[in-house]
Amino acid sequence: MSQLLGADRLATPELLRSVFRQHAAGVAVITAAGEHPVGFTATSLNSVAAEPPLISFGVGTGSSSWPVIAEAEHVGVHILGEHQQELAATFARSGADRFAAPTGWRNGPEGVPLLDGVLAWLVCRVAARIPAGDHRIVIAQAVTGDPTGTGRPLLYHQGRFNALRD
Template identity: 55%
Template sequence: MSHGEIAHHHVWSPSARCPVAGAAEEEPLTEDAFRGVFRTHPAGVAIITAMGERQPVGFTATSLASVSSAPALLSFGVGRNASSWATVCAAEYVAVHLLAHDQQELASTFARSGANRFAPPTRWSAGPHGVPLLDGVPAAMVCRKVYDLPAGDHTVVIAQPIRAYQGRQARPLVYLDGHYGSVSR
């Protein structure tokens, strides 16, 4: 294995879990209470894409996070009820696109159930390993998936970026309290 590569079996194991001190038998937050707390937390907006056997799939994500810089790893969640879930979980490679403040309609298209997400006006092309790359985004990464972790009604995907693309400079698109917005730099 070369420097910077990750072996699938070294990414996560039950023995790698952090110990939980004094884990009491307490009731977890309700779904409404949990969502209420996170409505006050701004999240960056990304679109995750993958190529299926017959067509590309994609979805809007606000769960994108940097996990490690050495080696570079990121994570995102995909709902198990999402139309793209099976394809994303089966894919070896995915693309992660960071959106600009003026790409709210693109984010909404990829968040809308039943939408033809890759039809015009969406512009895209096949990138490395066939992953769909969206045109006009500030940044995108092609990533090799290294681990899928079932977590509640979602699957958490850990992926290693293998190629990065820098596009235009723009303020980022964020999601807060059920609405898209932006932040100043």
């Protein structure tokens, strides 16, 4: 029996993290406009439905971005390319000035901060925020976007940002 099971026979947070280190995930940055723009790196991005076009992502309620995401009507979803490992690290780093140089960005539709050079982006209207432990699952409907960036996707695996191998 695994030592990562708690006394009540439920998996521990360590077990969940260990298992998901084996799961390669695409890397996205979620942004929103507040008094100052906010954003964070997410590997929990999912396509939920095509009709209507819905996505979901998780955000920790202890995250510095959460107070703005909690109130935002719209969010930006950015799919990062393998050339953007440093950008992913910047948006994952606690206390970083994520929108300072060298981060390139502009105000997009609905005032959402849009990052430059990404593989694809969406602006989405937040439809729901669902409590899930110390996180919230945000469900949002795509409003507009651009899938025409070039390059290959950035992945997160074994606690590191990685590129696809041929």
